[in-house]
Amino acid sequence: MQARKKYILLAFCASWLLVFYFGGAQIRLLNYVSRRKSEEVRPWPLWVDRHALQGYAPLHELQNDGASHQGSPKSKSETRTNIYKNSRCRMETCFDFSKCEKFGFKVYVYPLEKGDRVSESYQKIITSIVESRYYTPNPQEACLFVLNIDTLDRDQLSVQYVHNVNERIRGFPLWNDGRNHLVFNLYSGTWPNYTEDLGLDLGQAILAKASFYVEHFRPGFDISIPLFSKEHPQKGGERGWLVYNNVPPRRKYLLVFKGKRYLTGIGSDTRNALHHIHNGKDIISLTTCKHGKDWEKHKDSRCDWDNKEYEQYDYQELLHNSSFCLVPRGRRLGSFRFLESLQAACIPVLLSNGWELPFSDVIDWKQAVIEGDERLLLQIPSTVRSINSDKILAFRQRTQMLWEAYFSSVDKIVLTTLEIIKDRVVGRVSRNKLMWNTLPGGLFVLPEYSSHLSDFPFYYLNQGLSPRQEFTAVIHAVSPLLSQSQPIMKLLQVVSKSKYCSQIIILWNSEKPAPPRSRWPETPVPLSIVEGKRKISSRFLPYSDITTDAVLSLDEDTVLLTSEVNFAFVVWCSFPDRIVGYPPRSHFWDNSKQMWGYTSKWTNEFSMILTGAAFYHRYYHHLFSHYLPTALRSLVDQTGNCDDILFNFLVSAVTQLPPIKVIQRKQYKEVLSTQGMKSLHWVNPDHFSQRQDCMNIFAHWFGYMPLVHSQVRLDPVLFKDQVSILRKKYKDLERP
Numbered sequence: 001m002q003a004r005k006k007y008i009l010l011a012f013c014a015s016w017l018l019v020f021y022f023g024g025a026q027i028r029l030l031n032y033v034s035r036r037k038s039e040e041v042r043p044w045p046l047w048v049d050r051h052a053l054q055g056y057a058p059l060h061e062l063q064n065d066g067a068s069h070q071g072s073p074k075s076k077s078e079t080r081t082n083i084y085k086n087s088r089c090r091m092e093t094c095f096d097f098s099k100c101e102k103f104g105f106k107v108y109v110y111p112l113e114k115g116d117r118v119s120e121s122y123q124k125i126i127t128s129i130v131e132s133r134y135y136t137p138n139p140q141e142a143c144l145f146v147l148n149i150d151t152l153d154r155d156q157l158s159v160q161y162v163h164n165v166n167e168r169i170r171g172f173p174l175w176n177d178g179r180n181h182l183v184f185n186l187y188s189g190t191w192p193n194y195t196e197d198l199g200l201d202l203g204q205a206i207l208a209k210a211s212f213y214v215e216h217f218r219p220g221f222d223i224s225i226p227l228f229s230k231e232h233p234q235k236g237g238e239r240g241w242l243v244y245n246n247v248p249p250r251r252k253y254l255l256v257f258k259g260k261r262y263l264t265g266i267g268s269d270t271r272n273a274l275h276h277i278h279n280g281k282d283i284i285s286l287t288t289c290k291h292g293k294d295w296e297k298h299k300d301s302r303c304d305w306d307n308k309e310y311e312q313y314d315y316q317e318l319l320h321n322s323s324f325c326l327v328p329r330g331r332r333l334g335s336f337r338f339l340e341s342l343q344a345a346c347i348p349v350l351l352s353n354g355w356e357l358p359f360s361d362v363i364d365w366k367q368a369v370i371e372g373d374e375r376l377l378l379q380i381p382s383t384v385r386s387i388n389s390d391k392i393l394a395f396r397q398r399t400q401m402l403w404e405a406y407f408s409s410v411d412k413i414v415l416t417t418l419e420i421i422k423d424r425v426v427g428r429v430s431r432n433k434l435m436w437n438t439l440p441g442g443l444f445v446l447p448e449y450s451s452h453l454s455d456f457p458f459y460y461l462n463q464g465l466s467p468r469q470e471f472t473a474v475i476h477a478v479s480p481l482l483s484q485s486q487p488i489m490k491l492l493q494v495v496s497k498s499k500y501c502s503q504i505i506i507l508w509n510s511e512k513p514a515p516p517r518s519r520w521p522e523t524p525v526p527l528s529i530v531e532g533k534r535k536i537s538s539r540f541l542p543y544s545d546i547t548t549d550a551v552l553s554l555d556e557d558t559v560l561l562t563s564e565v566n567f568a569f570v571v572w573c574s575f576p577d578r579i580v581g582y583p584p585r586s587h588f589w590d591n592s593k594q595m596w597g598y599t600s601k602w603t604n605e606f607s608m609i610l611t612g613a614a615f616y617h618r619y620y621h622h623l624f625s626h627y628l629p630t631a632l633r634s635l636v637d638q639t640g641n642c643d644d645i646l647f648n649f650l651v652s653a654v655t656q657l658p659p660i661k662v663i664q665r666k667q668y669k670e671v672l673s674t675q676g677m678k679s680l681h682w683v684n685p686d687h688f689s690q691r692q693d694c695m696n697i698f699a700h701w702f703g704y705m706p707l708v709h710s711q712v713r714l715d716p717v718l719f720k721d722q723v724s725i726l727r728k729k730y731k732d733l734e735r736p
Contacts, residue, residue, distance in 0.1 A: 086178075086204050090221050091424050094204035096180050100143035105422045107134045107182075108142035110149075110172070119160050120230045121410070122150040125184055127234060128414035133629060134422075144421065145174055145181045152186045154198045165200040178203030182421070185209045186227055187332070194266055194331050208417050211334035212356040219361070220424065223417050226358040226407055227334035236703020237408030240400035241320065242345035248389040249323070249396060254282040255349065255384055256318040257326035259337065261287035261306065270328045270351055270374045275306070277381055284318060285326065286310045319344040323392055324370070324384045326351065342368075342403040345396045349380060359406060359416055362436040368398040404656075405441025409703060415443055423447070438462060440654045449542075449622045457549070457577040457617035458654075467576045470502040471550035471569055471615065476532075476539045479556060480512035481519060487557040489521060495552070496523040497562045500569045502548050507532045507539055535637045539611070540624040540647060548618065549576065555612035561665065563732040568662045571714050572615040579651050579659040581614025587695060587707050596695040596705060598645070598688070607707040608648040609659040620651055632701060635694070641687060642694035649698045649706055658710035663719060665733060 086094060100106075109129055112118065118126070129135055129146060136142055149168060153160040169175050183205045189195040196216050207218075210227040217224060255277070262268035271287055278285040288310040289303045319325065325346035327337045333355040341348040348369040350357075357365045365371075370387075372380050387395075406416045419442060423430035429447040436442040440458055453459040460466060473495045477488060488506075495501055503525050508514040509532035520527060528545060532538035539553065550572060552565065564582075572580040584606030590597040624647060625633075636643045648659065699705050716730040725731050 086202065087216075087218065089204055089218055094179060094221065095206075095425075097425060099180055100425050103136070103141040103143070105134055105143050105418075105425055106136040106141050107132070107144045107146060107418065108136055108139045109146045110174075112148050116148060116150075117160075117162065118148075118150045119152055121186070121228070121232070122152050122184070124232075124234050124410040125152075125414055128411045129418070131411075131629065132415060132418065133626070134418055139174055143180065143425065144418075147181065147183065151183050151198070151200070154185060154188050154200070156190045156199065158187070161199075169200070175203070178205030181205040182417075183207050184225070186225075187211075189332070192266065206421065210358075211332035213333065214354050214356045217356040223420055224356040224358050224360055225413060225417060226339055227332075227336060228339060228407075228410065228413065229336055232339075233409045233703065235409050235411045235701070237412070238343065239408075239704075240343055240345055240403045242396060242400045245393060245397070247393070249393040250389065251321050251323045252282075253284055253318065253322040255324045255326060255381065256284045256322040256346075257328065257337075258284070258286045258310065258313060258315045258318055259288075259328075260291050260330070261289045262331070266331060270377075271330075273377050274326070274328065275302070276378060283381055284313060284322075286313060319346055322346050323396075324349050326380070328352065329355070329374070339403075339407055342399045342407060345399050347392065347395045347399060349384060351377065351380075359420065361420055362431070362433065362442065363402065363406070364433060364437050367437070368395055368402055401437075401439055401441070405439075405443065411703065412443065419443060434459075434462075440656075444623065444627070444654045446622060446626055448626070449619060456619055460576055467549040467573055467617075469573070470500055470548050471498075471552050472502055472546045472548045472618075473504045473552040473554060474507055474539065474543075474546070475504065475554045475556055476507050476509060476612075477556045478509045480510050481515045484521075487559065491554065491556070491558060491560070492521055492523060492527070494560055494562050495554070495565060496525050496527075498565045498569070500550075500566060501525050501552075503528070503545075505530055505543065505545055509534050509536070509538065536640050536643045537624075537633045537636045539643065540621050542618070542621040542625055546618050546621070550615055551618050551621070553611045553614050553616070558613045560613060561732050563730045564662075564664055567716055567730050567733070568615055571660060571662050575660050576617055577655050578657060579609045579611070579614050579616045579648065580662060581609040581611070581659070582662065582664045583610040583613060584608065584659075584661050585610060585645075586709065587705070596692075596699055598691045598695050600688075604711050605709050606661060606711075607652075607658060607709045608645065609661060611644040611647055614659075616651065620647070620654075623654070624650060629701070632698065635697065639690050639694070641690045642698075645691060645694050646698055649702060652708055653702055653706035656706070656708065658708040658712075661710075661713045663713060663715045663733060 091097075107129055109126055126146070126148075139145070147169065149165055150160065150162055151165065155161060169178075175181070178201075181203075183202060185198060185207065186209075188209070188211070189197050196213060206221060206223065208223040208225050210225050212222065212224040257274060259271070261271045261274070274285045274287055277283055286306070286309055288307050289299055290307050290310075319340065323346070325337065325341040325344070325348055327335055327341060327348045327350050329335065329352035333352045335352075338348055338350075338358075350369055350371050351374050353374050357363070357369075370384065372383070406412050419431075426447075429451055431442050431445055431447050432451070432453075434453065435445045435447075438459070445456065445458075449455065453463055454465055457467075475488065475491065475495075479486070479488075481488075492504065496504060504523060504527045506514075506520075506527070506529045508529055511534070514529050514531065517527070517529070520529075530543060530545060550569065552569070554560075560582075568580055568582070572578075584602075585608040586599050586601075586603065586606045587608070588597045588599060589595075628646070628650065632646060636646055652658070716728065716733065718728045719730075719733065721728075725734060728734070
């Protein structure tokens with residue numbers, strides 16, 4: 001029986017060997033034929049309900065896989081090679097750092113020649129550079145060069161297209177194959193493919209371009225900028241639309257879009273599909289083909305219905321009332337809707353595959369936008385629905401920060417571009433990502449001052465830090481020292497008794513020479529005298545003698561108590577990024593004169609604190625001296641006035657918050673307002689009118705009014721309460 005089983009097993013194995021031997025070739029042939037058939041183009045299935053299905057594109061386009069628009073990899077490579085002949089350029093290989101060593105980071109703009117045509121947008125860019133602190137009219141001092149030729153619109157069909165650019169730039173002695181040059185561009189290529197072709201040889205120039213493709217972008221060398229319209233403001237710009245935070249932050253609509261639909265050409269696939277996600281309830285996705293001269297020749301069966309729906313909604317109303325805004329690509333990758341969404345605090349949902357986002361080197365866009373995929377449009381609604389309220393609120397706040405810091409004006413876009421290049425040139429002192437992505441933004445953070453977050457007043461809370469518990473008193477002296485009974489002598493004693501006072505600096509701005517140290521009283525803290533060069537703006541110079549975070553700015557005839565100084569300093573430690581002090585002033589809009597006005601009336605509302613008695617962070621000295629243009633500081637010195645107003649403008653522009661007023665003894669209010677700065681033209685009859693003029697000059701330079709009104713005054717605990725004065729910490733503030 002056992003032998004029989006063995007024979008059966010052997011016969012079974014032999015039969016399997018015969019099958020594999022004779023059938024293996026047939027199986028291999030069958031696999032080969034199947035593979036060949038699978039490589040052939042299969043016709044699109046003829047679904048029974050195909051009449052009810054709305055495709056993203058016509059049948060022939062699906063079968064061709066979009067080859068007509070994209071081109072073969074070889075043709076794309078050839079196109080890129082022709083456009084970017086120096087595609088491997090980096091700062092180390094295509095930039096001459098030696099030009100920046102002697103005079104620092106200076107920018108030269110080629111002067112406009114007779115007959116030059118310059119668009120409104122390019123003129124704004126040139127103006128921003130010329131008015132910046134980096135501009136130099138001397139090319140020998142320049143580190144970076146900007147052409148006088150308008151290169152913004154390189155669409156050959158555009159009326160603003162400038163011909164013969166290559167011939168012109170080759171004639172510039174400074175061109176040097178584009179080395180150390182910066183070229184701006186908003187529109188490249190032309191119908192129908194809108195390639196990256198600029199119609200000029202960039203050479204080794206840095207390209208600041210809108211709608212930048214990732215594959216064409218040279219990291220660490222080029223800069224992606226946003227697409228902006230010719231109406232975009234030169235300076236300032238409108239504030240973001242997020243006035244207050246709703247909790248939960250959901251709005252009337254979840255997702256909206258309203259814009260053009262392209263019937264043919266590049267970009268048409270994406271926009272032709274947008275109607276699929278429209279539900280008429282919380283998702284509004286509207287397109288119109290009613291644009292261009294020949295739209296009726298190309299209209300399809302959906303055009304009439306689209307146009308009808310399109311007119312039923314207001315675009316601004318949609319922006320104001322939606323949580324998310326769809327930002328699909330147009331003919332090019334960028335779109336005006338990107339900036340519009342940021343301003344409206346409508347979180348951008350991008351459908352623009354391959355777009356290098358603006359200022360991507362420094363901005364963390366993952367905290368502000370949703371990057372979708374053009375090929376996965378139907379997943380967008382479920383994606384945005386899954387985002388929780390906390391994240392929506394955080395995204396919305398970040399859109400406002402980025403809008404106001406970098407995108408609200410042409411001036412900010414240009415300065416951000418220059419600052420990024422400057423950080424590359426001076427790599428050892430540059431801003432980190434946190435400085436670029438938190439308030440007040442990279443433009444107000446000067447790395448020459450410090451590269452440590454703890455040295456700036458804006459980051460204490462973010463880093464869990466507190467300012468040092470000491471201050472430096474800077475007393476502005478303009479009167480000659482004639483007797484020991486002058487107000488400055490008493491002021492020295494009062495301030496030096498403060499337990500927080502580290503040192504006192506007398507800024508001598510008198511016509512008479514400064515008296516020797518022996519004529520000044522002995523103080524428990526170091527006392528030094530610094531020559532101020534008889535300039536009123538010198539009180540805000542970044543003196544190396546100031547080693548503390550806090551600065552107490554005082555006029556020579558200010559009258560205060562030590563307890564008032566101590567209380568004000570304690571308050572400042574809680575608000576280290578603001579001005580904290582006593583004498584307030586305010587601004588208002590005069591409708592009859594259509595200009596800003598200045599008032600010194602004592603009211604409950606104020607927007608400025610005079611620097612005759614105020615605490616602030618020493619970083620603002622550096623910002624005042626290096627951020628503001630020389631023209632504004634010269635105006636202050638020429639008039640001998642308005643230095644305190646300009647300082648308040650600067651700090652409010654940085655913080656977007658009002659100053660802090662603290663309590664002072666009642667009988668001293670009028671003393672401060674009448675005595676303070678008396679020798680500095682307070683008795684001049686033109687003093688008040690000069691300050692009115694300064695308000696409007698400063699507002700014009702900033703592009704808006706940065707001052708913020710407040711009615712808040714901080715008092716000590718138990719101040720004026722009906723309890724024993726012995727229980728109060730700052731007893732002297734209530735004693736007669």
